[in-house]
Amino acid sequence: MAIIQWYPGHIAKLERELDHWLGLVDVVLEVRDARMPLATTNPRLRARYGNKPSVILLNKSDLADTKQTAAWVDHLKEVENLGVLGVNAHAIHQWKKPLEGLLKRIAAPLQAKRKQQGLKPRPVRVLVAGMPNVGKSSLINALSGRHKAATGHKAGVTRQPQWVRLHETLELLDTPGIIPPILETEMDNHELWQTSFEQGKVQPLSIGEKLATVSSVGDAAFDEATVSTRLLSWVDEAYNGLMHTLYEVPEDVPISIESVGQARRWLTSGGGVDESRTARQVLTDFRQGRWVKGGFGVSLEWVPE
Numbered sequence: 001m002a003i004i005q006w007y008p009g010h011i012a013k014l015e016r017e018l019d020h021w022l023g024l025v026d027v028v029l030e031v032r033d034a035r036m037p038l039a040t041t042n043p044r045l046r047a048r049y050g051n052k053p054s055v056i057l058l059n060k061s062d063l064a065d066t067k068q069t070a071a072w073v074d075h076l077k078e079v080e081n082l083g084v085l086g087v088n089a090h091a092i093h094q095w096k097k098p099l100e101g102l103l104k105r106i107a108a109p110l111q112a113k114r115k116q117q118g119l120k121p122r123p124v125r126v127l128v129a130g131m132p133n134v135g136k137s138s139l140i141n142a143l144s145g146r147h148k149a150a151t152g153h154k155a156g157v158t159r160q161p162q163w164v165r166l167h168e169t170l171e172l173l174d175t176p177g178i179i180p181p182i183l184e185t186e187m188d189n190h191e192l193w194q195t196s197f198e199q200g201k202v203q204p205l206s207i208g209e210k211l212a213t214v215s216s217v218g219d220a221a222f223d224e225a226t227v228s229t230r231l232l233s234w235v236d237e238a239y240n241g242l243m244h245t246l247y248e249v250p251e252d253v254p255i256s257i258e259s260v261g262q263a264r265r266w267l268t269s270g271g272g273v274d275e276s277r278t279a280r281q282v283l284t285d286f287r288q289g290r291w292v293k294g295g296f297g298v299s300l301e302w303v304p305e
């Protein structure tokens with residue numbers, strides 16, 4: 001799939017600024033989307049964390065496949081040897097304590113070192129980083145209990161880094177989302193993403209397509225019909241006909257924009273299926289969690305068995 005405008009100029013500038021932000025903090029909190037923990041990590045960014053202690057948060061777990069999120073937490077802990085938590089910014093009370101505990105534990109040796117050097121104690125400083133739209137600002141707002149940082153359902157809402165003090169011992173630096181400046185084909189071949197487990201007859205979505213489904217790349221950067229079609233096909237296969245069930249498409253009719261539009265009567269005035277409306281609606285349904293049933297959502301990346 002051709003992704004145009006993959007790497008806007010302002011992102012290049014942000015990447016350069018990242019080194020400066022890293023110099024200001026003790027710990028990195030990398031936020032990813034629980035529905036695709038591999039596609040929403042930026043290997044170039046991770047390479048720059050160097051040996052800063054870091055923690056991975058798989059956010060939006062309310063929209064993800066619960067079983068997969070639990071498996072990803074275990075898997076990433078093992079392969080990355082880091083603290084990993086599956087969280088939901090909209091219900092942070094469940095994770096606030098464990099998360100703060102984890103950050104403080106990580107920062108304890110740094111604090112002890114300061115004390116040894118005769119320096120005054122200061123708050124632990126945490127860089128909150130990750131791809132666009134994964135929920136960095138929402139998490140910071142939820143943790144601080146105040147709406148300090150701007151949030152929104154599209155890429156690039158946070159434009160400037162911003163410090164938010166949680167309390168006298170913890171400060172978080174909200175930063176703009178950064179996507180990698182590499183071509184999609186290169187991303188798909190990157191070793192970090194090679195561990196992605198894909199199964200079934202239907203070809204999995206490419207990294208760029210996955211990022212499009214969760215609005216980590218702007219809407220102008222991809223073709224909605226293509227992404228929507230691939231999303232429908234993969235999810236329908238991986239989740240045993242879930243798209244047939246949710247959109248009430250007859251079992252013997254293959255899943256497609258056409259069949260979903262027909263079933264839902266998303267039609268043009270001429271009576272044919274309104275393909276662009278249907279494609280957009282399918283993406284919106286996925287993004288807004290309308291495929292979550294009984295607390296079980298959909299993940300586009302599954303952990304190796």
Ligand SMILES: Nc1nc2c(ncn2[C@@H]2O[C@H](COP(=O)(O)OP(=O)(O)OP(=O)(O)O)[C@@H](O)[C@H]2O)c(=O)[nH]1
Pocket residue numbers: 059060061062063087088089090131132133134135136137138139150151152153154155156157158159175176177178289
């Ligand atoms: N369902 C659900 N939605 C979430 C969660 N966290 C954030 N969101 C939504 O995701 C969208 C993006 O959230 P932001 O906090 O603006 O994301 P960001 O990572 O700061 O994005 P940029 O600043 O653009 O990089 C918003 O519409 C949020 O309401 C979550 O845990 N669950």
Ligand SMILES: [Mg+2]
Pocket residue numbers: 136137138150151157158174175176177
């Ligand atoms: Mg933000």
